[in-house]
Amino acid sequence: MLVSIGKATAQDNRIQKIDSLFKALSEKQEFNGNVLIAEKGNVLYKKSFGIRDEIQKLPLDDNSIFELASVSKQFTAMCIVLLEQKGKLNYEDPITKYLPEMIYYKDITVRHLLNHTGGLPDYMQLIGTKGDTTKINTNKDIIALFAKEKPKAEFAPGSKFEYSNTGYALLASIIEKVSGKTYAAFLADNIFIPLKMKNTFVYNRRLAPKKIADYAYGYVYNAQKKKVLPDNDPNNNYVICLDGIVGDGTVNSTTTDLLKWDRALYTNKLVSKKSLELIFTPPVLPNDEKTNYGFGWMVNKSDDYGNVASHSGGWPGYVTFIERHMDNDKTIIILQNNDNGLSFLNNLRRILYRKPLVVIKDTHIAITLAEAQLKPFIGEYELEAGLNMLITLDNGQLYTQLPGQDKFPIFPEAENIFFLKVVKAELEFVRDSKGLVTNAIMKQNGNEVAIKKVK
DSSP: OOEEEOOOBTTBOHHHHHHHHHHHHHHTTOOOEEEEEEETTEEEEEEEESEEETTTTEEOOTTOBEEOGGGGHHHHHHHHHHHHHTTSOOTTSBGGGTOGGGGGGTTOBHHHHHHTOSOOOOHHHHHHHHSOTTSOOBHHHHHHHHHHHOOOOSSOTTSOOOOOHHHHHHHHHHHHHHHSSOHHHHHIIIIITTTTOTTOEEOOTTTSOOOOTTBOOOBEEOTTSOEEOGGGOTTTTHHHHTTBOOSSSOEEEOHHHHHHHHHHTTSSSSSOHHHHHHHTOOOEEGGGEEOOBOSSSEEEEETTTEEEEEEEEEETTEEEEEEEETTTTEEEEEEESBSOOOTTHHHHHHHHTTOOOOOOOOOOOOOOOOHHHHGGGOEEEEEETTEEEEEEEETTEEEEEOTTSOOEEEEEEETTEEEETTTTEEEEEEEOTTSOEEEEEEEETTEEEEEEEOO
């Protein structure tokens, strides 16, 4: 365990409380990764817990490099903003201007992709059902598959928000087409090198393997509850056939480099103040429906914490998170190379703001349900007007997806009751007299919210 902490005073015991929180999680094997907490750019707490290489039993440290998963999207978005500032493209350009193969989706614009309002179907599911899973697919394969199969759009462009990995993969291809450089090279030349992010780069581990010092391999738990690489687990080995796709993931970094990125976003070192405001301003949809996703960032207004921009990332073996409290200049960076979740976030924020902790009990035990028992829960559930939670089924596993977040698995502990591991939350589904699922109750941190099944 490597630790670096700020200077504590008798009046400020937050450092000890944060350390106690992560020590307890680590001891229960519920956290394996790196943490960095900063205030006004000064490191308050930085520490590493656990192993980066299970074979050689090498410990994590400050220099450990993690796959960021969907936290990568903010870098993709920034590249588009850089190109717009240079006059190389416009946000209102149809994507067919740069990707003529996508003519079937001629009404979708670059801005739609940035805001997740394009309506494109999920490329992962399309590759799984119509593509070639025996090879490592790339962005070109996605475009070719969409051009061939022409899957129907989920909704009219600009009419709805729905988180889309497809959109950000296409943005990476647009970056390459406009700049004449690879996605990896453009990010390096325009973001990573200027900001001296020396341990940050795009990496496709299976497509183009190379020796990387301090690399943190991501591990999943197999059916025997043992840590294995996802490549060797039948439920997660799709990471191989999807490894060549960039834009929605594949940026790798460290907590230290991500703090450099955070600091740059308070300046005009990369883009203008006007562009930064646009990045952190979610669009308003028709009928005055508000979204909470700008360009590569979730943006929310909190009564307790002010304006907050954040993004999570989830990929087999990795759970990542960055959160910027922009009114109060506090930064939370979490990089994990095990599938242990982010259940501690609420209490971590409360410690930072000197609020009392919430006691969370976890007594969930997962049971096994047949696929036929899981299918009735599939659908969309309305959290509030214009904001739906999606429940999907893939290979016998139910997933929940909130707007602006990745999909996370939910596990049954009873026929109608499921729980999440990524956060301490529970979903209890309600059926009518005919046995049809009509709504659900979301339970988290002592609160209960009723949500209606609308689709």
